[in-house]
Amino acid sequence: VGLAFGGFLVAGLVYSSSYLQKDEDFVVRKVEVRTDGFLTEERILEFADIEWHENIFEIDLIELEERLNKLPFVESVEVARKVPDLLILHFTERKPVAWLSCPAMGIHPEGSGTPMVIDENAELLDATGWIDPNEALPLVQVKPFPQFNPDQTKLDTLSIQTAARFLCAWNHDPQLSRLRLKRVRQTNPFSLRIDLETGEEITLGLKDLPRQLSDLKQIRYQAHLEDQSIASINLLQRKNIPVTFVRVNPSEG
DSSP, X not given: OHHHHHHHHHHHHHHHHHHHHHOTTSBOOEEEEEOSSSOOHHHHHHHHTOOTTOBGGGSOHHHHHHHHTTSTTEEEEEEEEETTTEEEEEEEEOOEEEEEEBGGGTBOSSTTSBOEEEETTOBEEEOTTTSOTTOOOOEEEOOOOTTOOTTOOBOOOHHHHHHXXXXXXXXXXXXXXXXXXXXXXXXXXXXXXXXXXXXXXXXXXXXXXXXXXXXXHXXXXXXXXXXXXXXXXXXXOXXXXXXXXXXXXXXXX
């Protein structure tokens, strides 16, 4: 009896699987795209190349995930099916923090150069066709990279790594992120110059970033208490940090 029951059970499972693979109710009719960045549903579906009305159980989810992971800006992707007819594509994207500009190497967000961005980990990403060149990201201007090749993605130069870390910290700080950054420039081998949309200039060393960010926030807070506007700050010095303030025309006071 046990063997007979087992035989019926196996036959039932085989029949059920065969039925689901042939039933027209279990075909792809909808795809739900969830993402948190620049990738659009249209471009994702174009790249995914999903066959509409294909049986939902015949789609290789692992192969589809591997294919979608090759998209620019994708940090991770999860693919799931929801019967009877829905595929769910859930993306976590890398977060671009700035346009990269190096005219000597043909890298620039405008003109004939290749538009490139860097993310929070100083990863280089080709933005061609994915991000509008007018996207309001700050510009990181650097000198030519040593031993750079077109297939390189991780930029290990200290200036770019520091710029990426600074931008990441700025974007995640409630106090600093209220101010719009315009440009980050490498001015010499040991410092960066940050320009704000307000005209404020910040000189930043390539090392000891946490200390410099802490000093910057304290100085800005003190200036706010004294109702002063900062023109420039040089954070290279640990003590007696040079700060200049915007001159106010006495006639406007």
